[in-house]
Amino acid sequence: MGLLDRCQELFKTASLYEVLGINKEATEAEIRRSYYKVSLKVHPDRAPEDPLATEKFQVLGKLYAVLSDKEQRTVYDEQGVVDEESDALSQDRCWEDYWRLLFPKITLQDILDFEKQYKGSDEERQDLLQLYTQHEGDMDAIMASTLCSSQEDEPRLGDIIRAAIESGEVSEFPAFAKESDKKKRARRKRADRERQEAEEMQKEMGLGQEDDSLAMMIKQRNKSREQNFNSFLSDLEAKYSKKSGKSQKARRGKK
Known part of the structure; x- marks a missing residue:
């Protein structure tokens, strides 16, 4: 099953942008921030009550890999399709490691x-x-x-x-x-x-x-503010996350 079909099955929409709650005009920073917030909600360690959490987390990783790559995003925006054979989607990547590489813990x-x-x-x-x-x-x-x-x-x-x-x-x-x-x-x-x-x-x-x-x-x-504090941490982690300057080609072969 392709990425768009998996999005439809797990998130009730085949639109990569709608899954993240953003529009097509979103900037790279907005995509990154939205990816963090949505993926945090379904992180397997933070959503143990969701039996599909791991699958959702993996799909979100692939979704972000597409939208964060300029060439793949352009193809998706213009044609509405995703290159399932691209390195970012075809390789057996550990999406938890990928996520933590993007969003290291704040101090x-x-x-x-x-x-x-x-x-x-x-x-x-x-x-x-x-x-x-x-x-x-x-x-x-x-x-x-x-x-x-x-x-x-x-x-x-x-x-x-x-x-x-x-x-x-x-x-x-x-x-x-x-x-x-x-x-x-x-x-x-x-x-x-x-x-x-x-x-x-x-x-x-x-x-x-x-x-x-x-x-x-x-x-x-302050348990009553925990949700707001988690939102604060997510904004801060996204703000201080390491921005990788490597292209998808440079990351080929990594798992």
């Missing part, structure tokens, strides 16, 4: 560097306004979803949103403009409790002993 320093660059950047502003619109001004949801944010950041983030409302860039939602003091106090109380739990766990875990200690600490102290 504690990567997280700290990202946070330093992200806060106050235009990227943070655009992400914040997108979340504001998505959650229709609900600051509980916005603060739970904003990367690298804490209670101390809320006044600054609120000012960014208010400025965007005044300029007409985004609409004013009642949930934001008329948020009750009771709700604000509850959010601060929750944040204080999480901070205390984080400090206690940091002492218990000896933060800094392992590269993954910060990730473990945040995930364990």
Whole structure:
């Protein structure tokens, strides 16, 4: 069975782009990021409840191999077919090794560097306004979803949103403009409790002993935000992943 047929069977669409949730005009970076996020959801080690996880993971690897190769992508875009005899699809490759080569594990320093660059950047502003619109001004949801944010950041983030409302860039939602003091106090109380739990766990875990200690600490102290944190890690891993300059021809013979 060919790649397109396998996509139809496993993902209910024969479109390589639809499987990744992107359009035909997607950039290489967008394809890479989407591949990471979708493949992470079906990674055999992270989706043991899915009996087809391994097959989906392998198909996604082949899909990315096609779309990341300029020649193969052009053929697919113009003719709607995939060269099943190409090296990328015909060789017996270990797709787990291929995936980890593209997306090596991030380190504690990567997280700290990202946070330093992200806060106050235009990227943070655009992400914040997108979340504001998505959650229709609900600051509980916005603060739970904003990367690298804490209670101390809320006044600054609120000012960014208010400025965007005044300029007409985004609409004013009642949930934001008329948020009750009771709700604000509850959010601060929750944040204080999480901070205390984080400090206690940091002492218990000896933060800094392992590269993954910060990730473990945040995930364990705040289960309600685990999905958002995983999304943060996926964005960061995609951002810091090694970009291979080798062509498909240069990789021939590797398994």
